Amino acid sequence: xTVAATTPDPAAVPPRGGRADVVYVxxxxxxxxxxxxxxxxxxxxxxxxxxxxxxxxxxxxxxxxAAMVVRGRRGALIGVLVLQALSLVGLVxxxxxxxxxxVDFTPTLTGLLTGLLLPVLVTVQCVRLLATPEPGAGxx
Numbered sequence: 001x002t003v004a005a006t007t008p009d010p011a012a013v014p015p016r017g018g019r020a021d022v023v024y025v026x027x028x029x030x031x032x033x034x035x036x037x038x039x040x041x042x043x044x045x046x047x048x049x050x051x052x053x054x055x056x057x058x059x060x061x062x063x064x065x066a067a068m069v070v071r072g073r074r075g076a077l078i079g080v081l082v083l084q085a086l087s088l089v090g091l092v093x094x095x096x097x098x099x100x101x102x103v104d105f106t107p108t109l110t111g112l113l114t115g116l117l118l119p120v121l122v123t124v125q126c127v128r129l130l131a132t133p134e135p136g137a138g139x140x
Contacts, residue, residue, distance in 0.1 A: 018134045020070050023125045026118060027066035027080065031059045033114040058083075069126075074133075077126045084119040084126070091115040 038055035045051045065083065068076030094115075098105025 019125050019129050020072065020134065023077075023080065023122060023129065024066050024070040026122045026125070027062050027069070030114065030118050030122070031062040031066070033110075033118075034059045034062070037114075069129075074130070077130050081123060081126050084123045087115060087119040088123075091119075 034055050038052055038059070041051050041055070042048070061083065065076050065080045069080060094105050095107075097103045
């Protein structure tokens with residue numbers, strides 16, 4: 001009995017090294033920063049698991065979207081855009097509320113990188129992928 005080697009259809013496999021892979025890596029960096037922030041929050045909040053619910057759910061959703069983006073799913077790009085818009089709106093709300101006398105918001109370099117720069121970079125790459133899909137990516 002011989003087993004024939006199967007090769008994947010080149011049209012069905014997205015090309016490697018394109019913008020989708022860049023979005024994938026940026027989303028993994030964003031999820032890693034979220035996990036690190038969650039661990040710090042747990043450490044300073046006495047280890048109460050309640051404080052891990054929101055960051056952990058965001059990390060899981062980010063991982064799911066990252067996996068779908070690298071497979072060429074068009075809907076995942078839209079989901080990533082919504083997720084990045086929520087991040088940017090959250091940063092703007094923090095800045096606005098930080099201007100109130102009783103609320104303190106201290107911008108840090110890490111906070112600006114993960115809350116402003118990464119979402120902007122991911123948004124730009126997703127919009128470019130939606131506008132002009134990569135050749136042979138088979139975006140669905």
